[in-house]
Amino acid sequence: MPESVVDELTNATLSDFPVHCSYRTTSLYQPMFHSHNGFELYLCLQGNGSFIAGERIHELGAGTFTVVKPKALHLPRPNTNVPFHRYVLAVQRSYLENLYAEDRDCSLAIRQWLPKPDSDSVHSRLNARQLLSLQETLAQLELEITRKQPCYPLIVKSLLLQLFAQLGRYQSESGEGQGGTYEQKRLVENILGYIMEHHHQPLRTENLCGRFHLSRSYLFRIFKQNTGVSINEFLVAYRINKAKDFLQGTELPITEVAATVGFQDISHFCHTFKRFSGMTPSRYRSAHNGCYSTRDF
Incomplete structure (x- = not known):
């Protein structure tokens, strides 16, 4: 069993508000395996390396998008010789489940991007256009959560739904043959x-x-x-x-x-x-x- 810690800072942040989003460019705050109570959505903008989530070792690079389920041990391992830029979005489990509980379309859009019961993570790679578009949505999320202006919880909810709708659209595009060898x-x-x-x-x-x-x-x-x-x-x-x-x-x-x-x-x-x-x-x-x-x- 690898050395690990419970990320109490993220747990406390999600207790205050169920969604947290941040853009990060500095070295890792958590240099060891860690876990927390929320889903983690990890978008790499620049850099390379690996991302370990539970039993899986995923490639880490520009456009890689990884979703880690709550309480799963995980650790990004970026190459320290190159700049490493990423967005990290943490969402409380109950908040996300309530988001799709009463709407079939929301349920289909969101649940396809969440890890299945027998897996700790979902991993994919976005192309350059998709990466830039998703980056813009995450930047808006970070801004709303940080500034806390009137009605920001409603806007955060709408941006989360927009994010999963974007991901669903990207998935439909993947079958259109735009990729090469x-x-x-x-x-x-x-x-x-x-x-x-x-x-x-x-x-x-x-x-x-x-x-x-x-x-x-x-x-x-x-x-x-x-x-x-x-x-x-x-x-x-x-x-x-x-x-x-x-x-x-x-x-x-x-x-x-x-x-x-x-x-x-x-x-x-x-x-x-x-x-x-x-x-x-x-x-x-x-x-x-x-x-x-x-x-x-």
């Missing part, structure tokens, strides 16, 4: 990793082709086939999400935020940011001021 997927994973690592630099198609020894047309085709978006669409969306991190978590001037995430023109950055988020960078910063959580697991 295993070798192609690993290649695209390497390309995604390179783009995320160098997003702040000018990234030209010819540089990607040269680095990965691919023709322009083949690069475009396998990337779109395996992610659902073009290289430029992913790059821009990733830069905007990184900009949101800086706007929320730092006091950098907006011009520096734009340059830091790879935008060379401030007006283009502001226009693009508003197109993605529905508000200007300065308004986004004001709306999200102080919403970062200091807890990390």
Whole structure:
């Protein structure tokens, strides 16, 4: 039996409010096997390694999504040599069960993503478009839970339902043949990793082709086939999400935020940011001021 602890901090947090969501970029708070009373939904945005949940060892990487049932021992084991960014969503068991108890559609949408009685976890991988979309929903959840404005419990409930509806839609998309071969997927994973690592630099198609020894047309085709978006669409969306991190978590001037995430023109950055988020960078910063959580697991 591995050394383990009961995560009393998460248990206490869920006693105060049945849903907790946090975006984490620092090292693990819990370096050993642990368990708690809620479901845990673990979305990896960046990094690699393994995620151990009960009897299963899952791959950990950008887009991996793992659901762990209450009281199951689990431990993420990220590669400490690369940045590790993730969203961790904990939901009280009774709250989630009540959410789908009286609605058949909700029951079908939610229960398919929960571990079966004979398993401790459910694991899947999202493509780049799905990852960015789910990340946005989790960011809204974190904001609502942190700020606790009027009617926030109702909005949290609606966002949870939206999250499971998104997951159900992603599952239906998985049968539409957008994925390529295993070798192609690993290649695209390497390309995604390179783009995320160098997003702040000018990234030209010819540089990607040269680095990965691919023709322009083949690069475009396998990337779109395996992610659902073009290289430029992913790059821009990733830069905007990184900009949101800086706007929320730092006091950098907006011009520096734009340059830091790879935008060379401030007006283009502001226009693009508003197109993605529905508000200007300065308004986004004001709306999200102080919403970062200091807890990390």
